[in-house]
Amino acid sequence: MFSKGDKVSVLDDAINGVVLAVKGNEVTVETDEGFVMNFLKNELVKLNDSSNLMDSIKRINVDEIKKEKTIPKPRSFVKEKKDKHEVGVPEFDLHIEKLVKNKNGMSNYDILTLQAETAQRHIEFAIKNRIPKIVFIHGVGEGVLKAELNFLLGRYDNIDFQEANYQKYGQGATEVFIRQIKK
Numbered sequence: 001m002f003s004k005g006d007k008v009s010v011l012d013d014a015i016n017g018v019v020l021a022v023k024g025n026e027v028t029v030e031t032d033e034g035f036v037m038n039f040l041k042n043e044l045v046k047l048n049d050s051s052n053l054m055d056s057i058k059r060i061n062v063d064e065i066k067k068e069k070t071i072p073k074p075r076s077f078v079k080e081k082k083d084k085h086e087v088g089v090p091e092f093d094l095h096i097e098k099l100v101k102n103k104n105g106m107s108n109y110d111i112l113t114l115q116a117e118t119a120q121r122h123i124e125f126a127i128k129n130r131i132p133k134i135v136f137i138h139g140v141g142e143g144v145l146k147a148e149l150n151f152l153l154g155r156y157d158n159i160d161f162q163e164a165n166y167q168k169y170g171q172g173a174t175e176v177f178i179r180q181i182k183k
Contacts, residue, residue, distance in 0.1 A: 002027050007047040010039060016047070091173075092122050093137040094145060116148050123156065126178055135164050139172040149174055 002008065006019045008029060017031040027039050094115045096103050103111060119136055126134050138145045153161045153174070158181055164173035 001041060002044065002046065008044045009047055011043055011045055089133050089135055090122075090126070090131060091135045091137060092119070094119060094149070095137070095139055112144065112148060115145055116152055119149055119152060123153070123159070123176065123178075126176075127156075127158070130178075130180055132178055132180065134176045134178075135169070135173055136176065137169060137173045140170070141172075146174065 002019050002022050004019055004021060007016070008019055008027070009016045010029075015029075015031055015037070017029040017037075019027055020030050020036065021028040025041050027041055027044055028036060029039060029044070030036050096106075096111045096115065099114060099118055100106070106114075115138075122134060122136075125131075136149060138149055150161070153159055153176060158179045160177040160179070161174050162177075163171065164175040
């Protein structure tokens with residue numbers, strides 16, 4: 001492992017030097033400061049001779065470096081295909097943080113009432129303006145808002161609804177389809 005002339009460093013101390021002799025498990029080292037000291041083999045580590053540049057270059061694994069340098073490709077997600085002329089579907093987030101600046105002082109009843117009234121306003125607007133489809137984002141939670149929303153939507157004859165696209169919204173959204181009544 002060690003031979004005469006090898007550059008070594010002591011593991012637990014800031015000592016570097018050159019091997020003078022190896023006798024069994026004991027290595028005699030002349031330190032950079034000129035002292036001759038004895039160490040056990042397991043106390044030393046061999047230093048690479050950086051003066052031989054070609055040996056250092058040959059030890060470099062170029063393929064490993066290329067693997068480290070490559071930028072990982074972003075994960076691909078299935079995207080909904082849209083026509084060039086297709087208009088986006090209006091999405092309405094019913095989370096209370098999106099509806100009011102500060103919910104402090106509001107009871108759960110007040111919050112749910114505000115969310116339901118907001119949903120009803122958007123439904124009425126969509127019906128009046130003949131918007132065929134809207135999406136309500138209600139979140140998963142305990143399902144209270146979703147149940148209230150389903151109750152509200154069930155009161156309309158010209159509305160169908162279902163859970164929205166799972167890939168896009170997860171389980172926290174409802175898609176509303178408005179059948180247009182001919183005038």
